[in-house]
Amino acid sequence: MSLLSGKAVVITGSGQGLGRAFAHHAAAQGAAVVVNDVDADLAHEVAGEIRALGGRAVPHGGSVADAGQAAGLIDQCVAEFGALDGLVNNAGVNYRADPWDDDAVRMREVVEVNVLGPLYCGTAAAKVMRDQGGGVIVNVGSGSMIGQRRAAAYSASKGAVASMTASWAADLTAHGIRVNAVAPVAWTRMAQHDPNVVQTPQHSPDRVAPLVTYLLSDLSAGLTGQILRFRGDILCVLRQTAIKDPVLEREAWTVEDIAEAIDGDLRAALEPPPPARWK
Template sequence: MGILAGKAVVVTGAGQGLGRAFATHAAGHGAAVVINDVDEPLARQVADLITLQGGKAVVSAGSVADPEQAEAMVDTCTAAFGRIDGLVNNAGIRYQAAIGEDEPHDMRELIEINVLGTLYCTNAAVKSMRRGSIVNLGSVAMVGQPTALTYSASKGAVASITAGAASELHERGIRVNAVCPVAWTRMAAADTKGVRSGPPETIAPLVTYLLSDRAAKVTGQLIRFAHGRLHVMGQTSPKHPVVESQEWDVDKIAEAFEERLEPEDPAWVRWGVKT
């Protein structure tokens, strides 16, 4: 019996990399798992591995950018295991391109997978999920990363999805969090400026924890896990002082910035990271 015993979980993009690590770790801790991936042979390899190790797994192959596939993977979960308790929105792509050189086709594809895929799968899951946990895959790239504008935008959207869904689903007992990891995967290799780090398996325990009932009080969080360091990330909030006036003009606004308001360094400067 493991920490996820009796739970049924869908993991998207689980044919390799982080998704594979999340799926096998969850199964190793008792979860029945739906393996989703656009590459069906890879998905079946993961499902077969879990089965050989005594776990339960089925495959639902297809792209998360297809809302019908999002519905299908949830239906597969409820048909095979009688319920859905968890969703890991892991499927995603990235590439490097300088601003002005980004191709519209590539931009659209990335947003459809990283953003719409997360929305479609979340939308489908909550129709059948009574209580449970959704774990999204974020990235510190959301604070700004050179030559990755579209990817950064997509992860900023994932952060907003996490906050919005956590707020709306709280009373239903559904928790929503986002993990912002660093691990050496095929997708990470697309970032030519990235720093090599640990394998995907180092991130999996955090996702398993968030899927479990032990994380019952954790929701709406952006959680950074990289290079052996774990911490919760600060989120958008007002910065004091708040300057008030009955009437505003350019001079008063300039005076406010020059004498009272203190703009802080951009997040990418404060973080000092490029991953």
């Protein structure tokens, strides 16, 4: 039996790039897939490709940044396949600009697609999964969450994805719903202007797809709240935001006390480390 036999999954932004690779791999492992893309023609094309290969897939043309369309996407999966076993929040946009050249319209688009999109789809999916007794949500994050030059809006949006992953994992575990994130490196249309990603066999979207299928499958049962970094040849776990030792305590803190602590006991905990002479 294939890893995802009998499961129904929604994959957003799956008309091309990573999403297309995720949809094909999940279908090849037995999943029935709702192929979503804001470009309806691409959604129909990928769904047709999957069906031509003997899989089950239906298209959904719509924007996840619209709450109504996001809810309709989840409803379509239940209507077509009788359940919602998995959601992959993959849809995203990106652009690069120096901080002084950031464009308000494009920044808003990044936040609406990359943050509100997963939130809208995830909350709609959580209602269905809670009622049916379980499910899996996989969010697509990015190493940019730790800060990438000329990409403040994108970095902020992926930091939000990491936070919603941790929050949902805490809330939904009791309902049998697992929530994890992947932070892939892949050569896609979005990555063409990223100097950190080059077109190599290791950066093929097809290399990333098995990780998402693993998270959708029962092989990852019990795993939740994690962010997995993957490059096709490298797999690791990204550290979560947390308090670092030492934790200093005083009854009252003056400005001078704070300066002494930062330059002294807390200095080794600073990331990135400050230069030798920084005051």
